[in-house]
Every structure is written in structure tokens, then in C-alpha cells.
Amino acid sequence: xxxxxxxxxxxxxxxxxxxxxxxxxxxxxxxxxxxxxxxxxxxxxxxxxxxxxxxxxxxxxxxxxxxxxxxxxxxxxxxxxxxxxxxxxxxxxxxxxxxxxxxxxxxxxxxxxxx
Amino acid sequence: xxxxxxxxxxxxxxxxxxxxxxxxxxxxxxxxxxxxxxxxxxxxxxxxxxxxxxxxxxxxxxxxxxxxxxxxxxxxxxxxxxxxxxxxxxxxxxxxxxxxxxxxxxxxxxxxxxx
Numbered sequence: 229x230x231x232x233x234x235x236x237x238x239x240x241x242x243x244x245x246x247x248x249x250x251x252x253x254x255x256x257x258x259x260x261x262x263x264x265x266x267x268x269x270x271x272x273x274x275x276x277x278x279x280x281x282x283x284x285x286x287x288x289x290x291x292x293x294x295x296x297x298x299x300x301x302x303x304x305x306x307x308x309x310x311x312x313x314x315x316x317x318x319x320x321x322x323x324x325x326x327x328x329x330x331x332x333x334x335x336x337x338x339x340x341x342x343x
Numbered sequence: 344x345x346x347x348x349x350x351x352x353x354x355x356x357x358x359x360x361x362x363x364x365x366x367x368x369x370x371x372x373x374x375x376x377x378x379x380x381x382x383x384x385x386x387x388x389x390x391x392x393x394x395x396x397x398x399x400x401x402x403x404x405x406x407x408x409x410x411x412x413x414x415x416x417x418x419x420x421x422x423x424x425x426x427x428x429x430x431x432x433x434x435x436x437x438x439x440x441x442x443x444x445x446x447x448x449x450x451x452x453x454x455x456x457x458x
Contacts, residue, residue, distance in 0.1 A: 242361070261445065263446075269397050270448060270449075271434065271448040272444075272448070273446065276445060283443060283444065284444060286445065305403060318386075320446075322398065322444065324444060328440075329376065329393065330444065331390055331393055332444075333390055334380070334389075334390075336453060
């Protein structure tokens with residue numbers, strides 16, 4: 229079974245621009261979660277999508293948004309980029325059945341640099 | 344609120360020796376899951392092992408075992424027979440179904456295996 233894929237792997241943008249990151253989950257997984265990883269803040273939860281609906285959201289400004297398509301693929305968008313948005317963005321997929329054993333499997337991440 | 348604490352920012356271990364990475368957690372939920380992930384320098388988060396709060400036996404997966412002490416709220420990862428490829432960041436994480444599907448991560452421990 230193929231793992232979680234994320235595109236692009238690297239991205240360089242300038243302040244004020246917007247960016248869209250893509251995530252394809254493991255086949256059969258219906259939940260996709262996004263995390264931001266920075267040296268200062270560590271790993272922080274952005275949001276989770278399940279069956280095309282946002283099911284949970286972390287404490288991030290409205291500039292961060294996402295969506296999920298009927299094939300469970302997900303995109304996240306960051307508008308009006310700030311220098312502090314430079315980070316590794318990780319996508320994780322799981323069955324999403326909310327049982328304790330539901331394990332999230334991560335993609336390789338997208339490294340975003342904002343200049 | 345959930346919190347994960349990893350008190351060892353960095354550790355060295357000699358190749359072929361065992362090493363224990365510490366993790367303590369705090370939650371008011373009775374049902375929760377504890378996870379360990381490995382993050383090599385490439386950035387991808389690799390799932391290692393899972394322990395459920397109601398599991399009476401410690402989880403094991405190959406060279407990885409989880410020393411779960413519920414009363415002390417600790418979930419230490421034990422890696423036996425360390426290999427050079429074990430050099431990476433290790434993250435302890437918790438998921439409580441009541442809080443949705445989000446993972447709460449600790450700050451991580453950088454493990455360096457010496458030849």
C-alpha cells in the first residue's frame with residue numbers, strides 16, 4: 229500500500245503571497261490531519277478533515293484553511309504569508325474512526341520558506 | 344487539556360546498547376492512546392509503537408517496547424540493541440478521542456547512536 233504523499237516537497241514564497249499544499253492519504257483512510265512544525269513551537273495541530281468536513285481545528289488564524297475532496301485528498305491554503313509561517317507542514321492520514329487505536333501515518337512533509 | 348513532556352532534549356547511546364527515552368503525560372481523560380514517532384533528518388514522521396490507556400500489557404514492536412506506568416503517567420520508549428540508523432528525533436504523542444483526532448506532541452528527544 230502506498231504511503232501518504234505530499235506535494236510539493238519544498239516551496240519558497242515571499243511575504244504577502246498565498247500558498248496551497250496538497251496531501252494524498254493512504255488508500256482507505258478517510259481522515260486527514262495537518263500539523264505545523266517549527267523549531268520554536270514544535271509540532272502543532274492545524275486541522276482535521278473527515279469525509280470532506282472539517283472535524284477539528286487548532287488554534288491558528290483564519291489565514292490557514294483547508295479542504296478535503298471526495299477521494300479524501302486534502303489541500304491546505306495559507307493566505308497573506310508571514311515570515312513566521314516558515315515551517316515544515318506535515319499531513320497525516322488515518323481511518324478516522326476515533327477509536328483509541330486509530331493511528332496517524334505521516335507524509336514526508338512540505339518545507340515552506342517565506343522570504 | 345493534554346500535555347506531553349519529554350525531559351531529555353538530547354541523548355547519546357553506544358551502538359548495540361539499549362536506551363530509554365522518557366515521556367510523561369497529563370490528561371483528565373480516562374481513555375487515551377499514546378504513540379511514539381521517529382523523525383529522521385529527512386523530516387518524515389515514522390510511527391513506531393502504540394499503547395492504549397486500557398492495555399494491561401506493555402506494547403512491543405520488534406526492537407521497540409513501551410514501558411507504560413499508568414499511575415505515574417509515564418510512557419517511556421525502550422529501544423534495544425541500538426543501531427546507527429536509530430539516530431533521529433523521537434516524539435511522544437497522545438490522542439484522546441474526546442479531544443477529537445488530534446495528536447498532542449512532546450518537544451522531542453534527539454537520539455545519537457555512537458559507533
